[in-house]
Amino acid sequence: MEYNFDDIRPYNDKEIKEKLALLINDPVFDEVLAYIFKERQKVDSVKAQLSMINTIEQLQSTFICELIIRILNNTSGGLTSSGLDNLDKKKAYLFISNHRDIILDAALLNFLIFKNGMTTTRIAIGNNLLLYKWIENVVRLNRSFIIKRNLAPRDLLEASRKVSHFIRHSITKENIS
Structure with a gap:
């Protein structure tokens, strides 16, 4: 079966300008x-950088590396x-986290991978965490793909198959972790 992944896949370079404009x-x-x-001037600077x-x-x-460095400097040794x-x-590899922190685990792994000269991974995130459209835009711009959780049992099974095919396609066809 052939799947269309548009509703779950991360955004790509062709979509970045449009999605960043929505965020800004x-x-x-x-x-x-x-x-x-904290400071309005820094917010405006970040928005200009994003544009x-x-x-x-x-x-x-x-943007993402700067944010991770800021988090590390403020919260850890x-x-x-x-x-x-x-x-x-x-x-390409399949990395599996123990789920201590849904967002931060993947962000730190990708930060380390990026700093090691590798291409960052795609990240699974449940749609139950995407409370606002801007959150979905941020995570999909940061290479996340969507796991649909709020479905009827039969639909959930089909959505799980689709995600499984997407992960396999990413690793075996696109060579993307």
Whole structure:
């Protein structure tokens, strides 16, 4: 069976300008940025930076990395890893988290992978966490794909098949972790 993944897949470089424009103009996203960065001047600077981004990789290497570094500096004594040098940078992998923190686990893994010169992974996220459209836009811009959870049992089974095919397609056809 052939699946159309448009409703669950991450956004791509062709969609980034449109989706970033939606975020930049979203008043709730503006409030989130104000909470994170505190100063209006910094919020405006971040929005200007976002408006100049043209690729997902550019988004991750600037805005997302800066955000992760800010989180690490404010909440921890640092972040270390080992074993990434054992991975072939040209191959795709399936990483599974123990689910301590749904968003942060994947963000930290991708930060380490990116800093190690590898392409960041796609990240599964349940639609139950996507309370607002701006959240969906942010996570899909950051290479997340959607796991539909609020479905009837039969529909949930079909959605699970679709996600399974998407993951397999990502790894085996697109060579994307």
